Amino acid sequence: MVVLAATCLASVLIGNETIALGDVLATWRRPDGSDAQRIVAFLRVPRTLVGLLAGAALGLAGALMQGLTRNPLAGPEVLAVNAGAALAVVAAIAGLGLTTLGGYIWFAFLGAAVAGALVYFLAAAGHGGPTPVKLALAGAALTATLAGLTTAVTLLDVSTFTVYRFWSVGALTSAEMSSIGVAALFVAAGAALAIGSTRTLNGLALGEDVARSLGQRIIAGKLVAVAAAVLLAGSAVALAGPIAFVGLTVPHMARAFGGTDYRWILPWSAVLAPIVLLAADILGRLLARPQELQVGIVTAVIGAPVFIALVRGRRLARL
Amino acid sequence: MAPVRTYRAVESARPPVRSWRRLRAAAATVLLTLSACGSPAAQDNPVGETVRNCGIEVPATPPARIVATFHNAIEMVYALGADDRLVGASYLDNPILPEFAGRFRPDEREPAYYPTDTPSREEFLRLDPDFVLSGFTGTFTTEGLGTRAELTDLGIGSYLFSQYCPTADGQGQTSLAANDTTLESVYRDITDLGRILGKPDEATALVARMRATVAEAANALGGVAERPRVAMINRPGNGDIRVFGAGDVATSIIEAAGGDQVFDDINGRMTRIGVEELIKRAPQVILVPACCGADVGPEGANKVIEELRKDPAVANVPAVRDNRVHAITFAEISPGVRNADAVAAIARMLHPERF
Numbered sequence A: 001m002v003v004l005a006a007t008c009l010a011s012v013l014i015g016n017e018t019i020a021l022g023d024v025l026a027t028w029r030r031p032d033g034s035d036a037q038r039i040v041a042f043l044r045v046p047r048t049l050v051g052l053l054a055g056a057a058l059g060l061a062g063a064l065m066q067g068l069t070r071n072p073l074a075g076p077e078v079l080a081v082n083a084g085a086a087l088a089v090v091a092a093i094a095g096l097g098l099t100t101l102g103g104y105i106w107f108a109f110l111g112a113a114v115a116g117a118l119v120y121f122l123a124a125a126g127h128g129g130p131t132p133v134k135l136a137l138a139g140a141a142l143t144a145t146l147a148g149l150t151t152a153v154t155l156l157d158v159s160t161f162t163v164y165r166f167w168s169v170g171a172l173t174s175a176e177m178s179s180i181g182v183a184a185l186f187v188a189a190g191a192a193l194a195i196g197s198t199r200t201l202n203g204l205a206l207g208e209d210v211a212r213s214l215g216q217r218i219i220a221g222k223l224v225a226v227a228a229a230v231l232l233a234g235s236a237v238a239l240a241g242p243i244a245f246v247g248l249t250v251p252h253m254a255r256a257f258g259g260t261d262y263r264w265i266l267p268w269s270a271v272l273a274p275i276v277l278l279a280a281d282i283l284g285r286l287l288a289r290p291q292e293l294q295v296g297i298v299t300a301v302i303g304a305p306v307f308i309a310l311v312r313g314r315r316l317a318r319l
Numbered sequence B: 001m002a003p004v005r006t007y008r009a010v011e012s013a014r015p016p017v018r019s020w021r022r023l024r025a026a027a028a029t030v031l032l033t034l035s036a037c038g039s040p041a042a043q044d045n046p047v048g049e050t051v052r053n054c055g056i057e058v059p060a061t062p063p064a065r066i067v068a069t070f071h072n073a074i075e076m077v078y079a080l081g082a083d084d085r086l087v088g089a090s091y092l093d094n095p096i097l098p099e100f101a102g103r104f105r106p107d108e109r110e111p112a113y114y115p116t117d118t119p120s121r122e123e124f125l126r127l128d129p130d131f132v133l134s135g136f137t138g139t140f141t142t143e144g145l146g147t148r149a150e151l152t153d154l155g156i157g158s159y160l161f162s163q164y165c166p167t168a169d170g171q172g173q174t175s176l177a178a179n180d181t182t183l184e185s186v187y188r189d190i191t192d193l194g195r196i197l198g199k200p201d202e203a204t205a206l207v208a209r210m211r212a213t214v215a216e217a218a219n220a221l222g223g224v225a226e227r228p229r230v231a232m233i234n235r236p237g238n239g240d241i242r243v244f245g246a247g248d249v250a251t252s253i254i255e256a257a258g259g260d261q262v263f264d265d266i267n268g269r270m271t272r273i274g275v276e277e278l279i280k281r282a283p284q285v286i287l288v289p290a291c292c293g294a295d296v297g298p299e300g301a302n303k304v305i306e307e308l309r310k311d312p313a314v315a316n317v318p319a320v321r322d323n324r325v326h327a328i329t330f331a332e333i334s335p336g337v338r339n340a341d342a343v344a345a346i347a348r349m350l351h352p353e354r355f
Helices: A002-013 A021-029 A035-069 A081-096 A101-124 A132-156 A159-169 A177-196 A198-205 A208-213 A218-240 A246-258 A262-287 A295-312 B002-013 B017-038 B040-044 B071-079 B121-126 B148-153 B183-196 B200-221 B249-256 B275-281 B298-310 B339-350
Strands: B050-053 B056-059 B066-069 B086-090 B112-114 B131-134 B157-160 B229-234 B241-243 B271-273 B285-290 B325-329
Touching (some): A081 A159, A101 A218, A177 A262, A198 A262, A208 A218, A246 A262, B071 B086, B071 B131, B183 B200
Parallel strands (some): B131 B157
Antiparallel strands (some): B050 B056, B229 B241
C-alpha cells in the first residue's frame, strides 16, 4: 500500500518536466492556471488514475482467470475479452466513423462483455458444464475468430485505422475524465464480485470434485467469477487498450507474497498490478525523451523476460 | 467497397495481360521509336544517359506507362505534363490541384486510381508499367511493389523523391537526418524527373516559377526581426501528439516562411510525443496538416484544431491562447510542386502584417 501510494505520487511528479510537490498541492489549494498546474490537473492526475484503475482491474482479472481455468499461463485475454473489445472498436471506426476515444470506449466495453459471455456459454454448453479446459478452449477459439475478423476489416482500409493501431498498443493517456469516472464504477463492481468468488476459486484449486463434495455450488460460483473477470478486463481494455503481460505476471508475484489462498492473492494482485503499470508508464516517459513510449510497449518489453523466468520457475506447477 | 470497385473497373477495362503483353510492348516500342524521331526531348536524352537517384542509375529514356504512388508523385507527373502516360495512381492525401482536376478522371479513363493504399504487386503488374515514381517511403520494398533492383529486372524504371532515399535499396530509412530535405533537393528532383520523363523544359519552367514564388515571399519577409516558434502537429484521435520534425521538407518550408521549428531536435514525420512536451516547447503558431483522401481539404484539420482549443491542458500554449492554430494540407508539406506555394501561404500565417 505504501509502495503503491509512492508510485502514484511519483507518477504525478515525474515526467517530461519534474514538478515540485508544492506545485502539485497548490493545484487544488491555490489554482492559478499555470502550465505546471495544468499539467498536473489535466494530464498527470488522469493518467495516474487510469493506471490505478486499469492496473487493479488487470491484476484481479488475471488472478481470476488463472484460478478459474487452473492454468498458470492464463491472462485476461483467455476469455477473448481483448479480442472482442478490439473487434468492437474496429467496427465502430469502420461503420460509424468514430475517431476519438471518448466515442469508442463504450464499444470496447460492449465487445469485451459480449465476447466474455459468448465464451462462457460456449464452454457451459454440452457435457460437464464450463470446465477449465473448455473455458480455455472456447476462449482461444473465439480469440482466433475475432482476431481474424479484426485483421480483415483493418486490411480493407489501412489508412483509417491509424487510431486503432495506437489504441491497440495500450496507453494510459487516451481516456477522458468522464469515462474514467464511469469505468471506476465498473471496476468497483468487478472487484466486489471478485471478492465474492474467492471461495469458489479456493475450492477449484483443490479440484472440482473436492469442491463439489465440500458443498460448493460450482456452476453459480463460476458464473460470478467469469462476470467479474469480464467486467474488470473490459474496463481495463476500454480505459487503456489491450495491455499485455500485466494480468499474466502479476498474479504470480501476488502468490509469492500471498501464498495459495485467493483471499490473499486477489488483494495482492489488485495492489501490485497498478504499481507495475504505473512504474512502466513512468519509465516510458523517461526512456525516450523528448518522445514517449506507450505503456503497452514498456510492459511487453519488460514483461516478456519476467514471463520467461516464470515459465522456467518451479512455483508455477503448484496451481 | 472502394478498393473492390477500383479493382473491378481495372479488370473490365483491360483484356488478360499475358496474351496482350508482348503485343503491347512491341507496339509501345514502335510508337516510342516513331516519336523519338520528331521529339526534341528524346534528342536531349541520347541513349545511355542516366540520372542518379538514391545511388541508383535511372535511364533517362522517356517511359510510356507511368505509375505514381502518393499524392506528391501524382501531381508531379501532371505538373510536368506527362499525365497522358500515367496509367496508375495511388493515393491522394487531399483534393488534387484544381489545374489538374479536369484531366484526373479515374472513373472515366486512365490512370486507374487506388484511393487508400498502394496496389498489390499483381494489380500493379497488370497495369504493365515501365516506370514508377514514388513520393514517399514504402513503395520500393518487398512488402510494397518490390525493390528497385527487382523492378529493374522486370524492365521497370523507378524514381524516389530523394528526401526519402533509404539506407539501401529495399530498406527503410534509419538515419532520417542524413538526407537533404531542403527546397533545393525538391528543385533537383524536379529537374531530374524532367530529364527522365522527357520534359526538361517543363521542369525548368516549373523550378523557375517555384523559385520566384519563394523569392517573392522572402522579399515580403525581408528583415523580419521576430520569427515565431512553429509546431507542425497532428493528433490521431487519442491523447498523444504526432510531430513533423527536422529532417523533413516541412521544416525547410517553415523556415523559408519566416518561422522557427520548435521540434528541431526530433527527426522525421509523425513522431509520437506527449502533450506535456508540446506545453514545454510553447509554440507561438501551430500548423495542422489535413489528411488523407481525395475529398479531404484543409477543413479536415478542423477537428484536431477544435480539440486543441477545448483541451484545458494546452490552454496556456501561446498558439492556442492567441488563436494562432492554422489548418494546412498534408500535400503541400510533402516534397513536390506545392512547396513554394506552401512557403507563401505559411508566410502569411506567420507574418500577416507583411502581406
